Amino acid sequence: xxxxxxxxxMVAGSAAQAFDLSAWSAQRDxxxxxxxxxxxxxxxxxxxxxxxxxxxxxxxETYENGAVRxxxxxxxxxxxxxxxxxxAENVVVRRLAPDGSVETRIDARSCVVDRFTKSGWAEGAARxxxxxxxxxxxxxxxxxxxxxxxxxxxxxxxxxxxxVKEVGL
Amino acid sequence: MTALLAAIFAFSLLSDMSPSPxxxxxxxxxxxxxxxxxxxxxxxxxxxxxxxxxxxxVEHAGEYTMNADRIYAxxxxxxxxxxxxxxxxxxxxxxxxxxxCAMATFRRARREIEMFGEAGGAQARLVDGxxxxxxxxxxxxxxxxxxxQVEVENSRITTSEKGGVELL
Numbered sequence: 001x002x003x004x005x006x007x008x009x010m011v012a013g014s015a016a017q018a019f020d021l022s023a024w025s026a027q028r029d030x031x032x033x034x035x036x037x038x039x040x041x042x043x044x045x046x047x048x049x050x051x052x053x054x055x056x057x058x059x060x061e062t063y064e065n066g067a068v069r070x071x072x073x074x075x076x077x078x079x080x081x082x083x084x085x086x087x088a089e090n091v092v093v094r095r096l097a098p099d100g101s102v103e104t105r106i107d108a109r110s111c112v113v114d115r116f117t118k119s120g121w122a123e124g125a126a127r128x129x130x131x132x133x134x135x136x137x138x139x140x141x142x143x144x145x146x147x148x149x150x151x152x153x154x155x156x157x158x159x160x161x162x163x164v165k166e167v168g169l
Numbered sequence: 170m171t172a173l174l175a176a177i178f179a180f181s182l183l184s185d186m187s188p189s190p191x192x193x194x195x196x197x198x199x200x201x202x203x204x205x206x207x208x209x210x211x212x213x214x215x216x217x218x219x220x221x222x223x224x225x226x227v228e229h230a231g232e233y234t235m236n237a238d239r240i241y242a243x244x245x246x247x248x249x250x251x252x253x254x255x256x257x258x259x260x261x262x263x264x265x266x267x268x269x270c271a272m273a274t275f276r277r278a279r280r281e282i283e284m285f286g287e288a289g290g291a292q293a294r295l296v297d298g299x300x301x302x303x304x305x306x307x308x309x310x311x312x313x314x315x316x317x318q319v320e321v322e323n324s325r326i327t328t329s330e331k332g333g334v335e336l337l
Binding site: 152154159 | 203204205206207208209211212213214216218221
């Protein structure tokens with residue numbers, strides 16, 4: 001552990017970027033607890049499903065000229081107003097270039113998002129394709145404010161090109 | 170995963186329609202394929218850390234393969250991999266060279282791999298089965314993906330008649 005901490009602290013030769021492994025591990029524990037909460041919330045949503053909306057397509061973001069930039073599609077969606085949760089199934093998210101070509105595509109079998117915490121849980125398989133890079137796995141927790149993602153099972157990252165910058169990691 | 174974050178949170182935007190954190194990315198120009206597989210993975214963009222845990226396997230363009238129990242990838246401020254730290258049961262295969270150790274680091278900019286033995290335990294070990302076969306063990310072994318030279322501390326070296334590894 002001592003040597004690992006030293007190795008991680010030697011980040012890119014910059015003291016300003018020194019990494020605190022203990023602090024990071026403590027923060028990760030908090031995320032894991034939040035993931036447990038959302039996984040339970042997902043199960044709860046499944047039990048409470050009541051005529052979810054079908055074949056939903058929502059343009060979320062547009063370019064200045066009105067062209068769609070980000071669109072979310074789902075086979076079924078239900079909003080739970082009391083808890084602030086959104087449940088969705090067979091989800092496809094596309095981020096489009098100005099010419100309409102797909103820059104990024106995300107597929108998730110099913111997920112739940114907490115609109116208050118802006119965090120969520122994707123149950124089962126999920127996959128992201130961005131250019132020549134793909135990232136897939138099962139059971140994914142994510143937090144937007146914390147910019148944090150955890151893949152709980154079968155993480156698989158494939159990329160053409162060396163830079164993780166291009167991977168989008 | 171920036172893209173993943175940006176897009177997957179579209180669901181949360183369904184309610185508040187706040188701006189997406191998505192930002193443009195440049196297309197990949199290189200054709201080398203890198204694949205990382207593991208039982209689980211974390212990505213913390215705020216701290217620039219990606220962690221792969223459990224049966225981690227990194228394959229890079231058929232050039233090298235790294236296996237470990239856990240791998241930390243530390244990103245620079247420009248979101249590129251600055252350093253990789255592999256921990257636990259580390260094996261590295263680079264062409265005819267096979268290394269094993271308790272911990273290894275990879276500095277991408279220098280294409281430099283450094284292997285560390287266990288404190289008070291097994292040393293790092295590097296076996297070169299190439300044209301100049303040899304075998305060495307040491308507390309610390311450093312080599313470069315593009316070079317023939319190897320640096321080693323507290324070494325025990327076995328070489329063939331052809332010459333074996335070069336100690337600096």
